[in-house]
Amino acid sequence: MRTLIFGNGSIHDYDIVKKYLCKDSIIICCDGGMRHALVLDIIPDFIIGDLDSAKGEDIDYFKRKNVEFFEFPSEKDKTDMEIAVQFAINKGNSEIYLFGALGSRIDHSLANMHILKLCCDNGIKAFIVDEKNVITMTNSKIEINGNKGDIISLIPFTPSVENVTTNGLYYKLENAVLYAESSRGISNVMLENKASVDLSKGILFVIKSQD
Numbered sequence: 001m002r003t004l005i006f007g008n009g010s011i012h013d014y015d016i017v018k019k020y021l022c023k024d025s026i027i028i029c030c031d032g033g034m035r036h037a038l039v040l041d042i043i044p045d046f047i048i049g050d051l052d053s054a055k056g057e058d059i060d061y062f063k064r065k066n067v068e069f070f071e072f073p074s075e076k077d078k079t080d081m082e083i084a085v086q087f088a089i090n091k092g093n094s095e096i097y098l099f100g101a102l103g104s105r106i107d108h109s110l111a112n113m114h115i116l117k118l119c120c121d122n123g124i125k126a127f128i129v130d131e132k133n134v135i136t137m138t139n140s141k142i143e144i145n146g147n148k149g150d151i152i153s154l155i156p157f158t159p160s161v162e163n164v165t166t167n168g169l170y171y172k173l174e175n176a177v178l179y180a181e182s183s184r185g186i187s188n189v190m191l192e193n194k195a196s197v198d199l200s201k202g203i204l205f206v207i208k209s210q211d
Contacts (some may be wrong), residue, residue: 001022001024001026001090001092001093001094001095001096002022002024002025002026002093002094002096002097003025003026003027003028003088003091003093003095003096003097004017004020004021004025004026004027004028004097004099004109005028005029005030005033005053005081005084005085005088005096005097005098005099005101006027006028006029006030006033006034006036006037006044006097006099006100007030007033007080007081007098007100007101007108007112008030008031008032008033008035008100008135009100009101009102009103009105009108009109009112010054010100010103010104010130011036011039011099011100011130012104012130012131013121013131014036014039014040016129016130016131017036017040017061017099017129018040020097020129021040021042026045026046026088026091026093027042027043027044027045027046027180027186028044028045028046028047028048028084028087028088029044029046029047029048030047030048030049030080030081030083030084031047031048031049031050031052031054031080032049032053032054032055033049033099033100034047034054034058034059034062034197035054035055035058036099036100037062038061043065043067044062044067044069045067045068046067046070046084046087046163047062047067047068047069047070047146048069048070048072048080048083048084048087049070049072049083049084050071050072050073050074050076050079050080051069051071052074053163059070067068069201070087079108079111079112079115081098081101081108081111081112081115082094082111082115082118084119085115085118085119085126086118089118089119089122089124092191093124093148094124094125095124095125095126095127096119096124096125096126096127096130097126097127097128098112098126098127098128098129099129099130101113101128101130102128102130112128113128113135114157115154116128116135116136116205117137117157118204119137120137120138120139120203129179132209132210132211133207133208133209133210134207135205135206135207135208136205136207137144137157137201137203137204137205137206138146138197138203138204138206139202139203139204140198140199141192141196141197141198141199142167142196142197142198142206143148143194143195143196144168144190144195144196144197144206144208145193145194145196146190146193146194146195147190147193148190148191148192148193149189149190150189150190150208150209150210151187151188151190151208151209151210151211152169152188152189152190152195152206152207152208152209153184153185153186153187153188153205153206153207153209154166154173154178154185154197154204154205154206154207155178155180155185155186155204155205155207156178156180156185156202156203156205157180157202157203157204157205158180158202158203159179159180159202160177160178160179160180160198160202161177161178161199161203161204162177162184162199162201163175163176163177163198163199163200163201163202164176164177164178164197164198164199165197165199166188166195166196166197166198167195167196168188168190168191168192168194168195168196169188169190169191169195169197170188170189170190170191171188171189178197178202185204
């Protein structure tokens with residue numbers, strides 16, 4: 001089951017989102033992220049958050065559409081995005097895509113990237129997607145689909161990641177150790193439309209980017 005979660009961050013090209021929409025997708029909007037559903041002309045299945053960043057008319061519109069709201073107090077220990085991701089995990093989703101998860105608030109962007117660990121720990125494929133990047137996290141082998149020339153960066157989430165082996169990337173790694181304080185894994189390049197990264201210990205951000 002695929003879930004698309006919309007945060008209140010920027011989405012500049014909605015055609016990117018449309019590539020991930022499918023007939024049976026579950027749509028969750030986090031608070032002000034409901035504005036993206038309006039642009040896409042879709043009705044979310046759930047709206048989650050404290051509703052402090054959403055417009056009143058947007059809230060009223062989706063309530064008239066009988067969308068299920070889960071409202072939380074503004075003073076809480078988790079962001080709306082984290083609550084939404086945990087909600088999706090509890091629903092038994094196998095793939096989660098986050099849109100509007102990156103923006104001018106670096107603190108929120110970084111926190112949303114770290115939320116991927118919730119999915120990684122539960123064996124769920126999860127991705128943050130914007131116009132230039134697809135970000136995921138892995139603690140085992142991962143297959144990368146893309147295009148020849150795509151930039152792939154491997155950034156440790158844990159202090160070190162051991163026995164990193166790559167296939168299909170220009171700068172090949174063989175049982176390498178990557179360290180969080182080092183930029184060694186930045187800006188590798190896909191040689192074909194598929195590549196893979198394997199590791200034995202640690203957690204790794206895998207970021208596919210375009211200039």
